Amino acid sequence: MIQCFVKKEYEAPFGLTQPPRLFSVSRTDEKASAHPRVMHAHDDLVEIVLVRGGESRYYVGGTPYDARRGDLFIFNSRVVHDEPSGPDRPVATVSLALGGLQVPGLRENTLIPADASPVCRLSEAQTIRLERLYDVLYDELTAGNDDGAHHLLMAILTLVQQFRGALAEGSAQDANVFAQRIKDYIDRHFAEEFSLQQMADALHVSPYYLAHVCKETTGYSPLQYVLRRRIGEAQTLLITTDLPVTRIAAQVGYDNPSHFNAQFSKAVGMSPRTFRREYVYHK
Structure with a gap:
């Protein structure tokens, strides 16, 4: 038997004092991406999108970002984003939407500062760890286990916080x-x-x-x-x-x-x- 011990006291990710509310989980394969999710914003939700395969180009707040496997996108509430995938540039993703989020120092339903890059590029090992959690979350939610899905959301947020250190090249471009x-x-x-x-x-x-x-x-x-x-x-x-x-x-x-x-x-x-x-x- 190999026993693993917890090494430190639990700390909620992003300094949260109360758990956010999971709104939805989505899984899109490259075939389904032929029908894109067009330019939109959410007034009271944050989206966290992991690209699992394919290549595309996303527009976040009007700024273009290349999207390929291992890219983790965070769309704060009220930020317009466009995911123009299609038959000529299929892309597979998993994503979740959450609300009731209050990160200390940020406005409500904002996970990252407005001037931070909305994308970070993960290693293959990090990508596999995160997509496994997404898959379990999706399976539990579709099976009707809403309570378990909310606990899995916190596990995903913990990984997202850890992986934010692997920021994609450069910070968000200065807006015109x-x-x-x-x-x-x-x-x-x-x-x-x-x-x-x-x-x-x-x-x-x-x-x-x-x-x-x-x-x-x-x-x-x-x-x-x-x-x-x-x-x-x-x-x-x-x-x-x-x-x-x-x-x-x-x-x-x-x-x-x-x-x-x-x-x-x-x-x-x-x-x-x-x-x-x-x-x-x-x-």
Whole structure:
């Protein structure tokens, strides 16, 4: 018999004084990633995503980051992120979402400081350790063991805290101040009807300069950015609410449900109803 002893008193990860609430766990293989989770943000949830295979490029707060096996991404609440995988760049991931998180010194539902890199690159050994825990968490949650799943969440957070020392190359890039103003404007108004000229007037610049800065920093034109924000928000509503598709279409800025269905299908690769049916796991 080999007996292992605990060497120190238990300390909650990230200095937490109360456990957070596990919201969901997701597992996506490379085939399923052909239907991407488009640009979105969560008001009251943090997402922790581990890339298990494939390659892609994620956009976090408008900044691009390469994504491949062993990359651990943390998306704080209210941070817009885009995961534009597809048939030409399949990627396999496991992820979880949690709320009720209060890390000392940070705003609610924030796991890392705003100026910290959202990604760290793990070694193969670290990746295997973390994905094993994710797999157990997923299996326990789908089996209905919600209480056990919450305890496993704390184990994952402990590893995440340890692995944050293996930060990816460089820290988060300095944000272009004007580019952030563009993104903030679109994030506030994406469900409204407005033209490029109206946005340029509101930001006191020429439409050409606005379009150039937006494309340079986010990889999308302003109108493409608006479209992806709308579709991403629609995906969130489809997953987290029982609202009818027509109501969701109107809520994200589409008066014509048929136009919404066409835009959604083009961006995601399936209709809104099919996405809702296939994405959400029902116990």
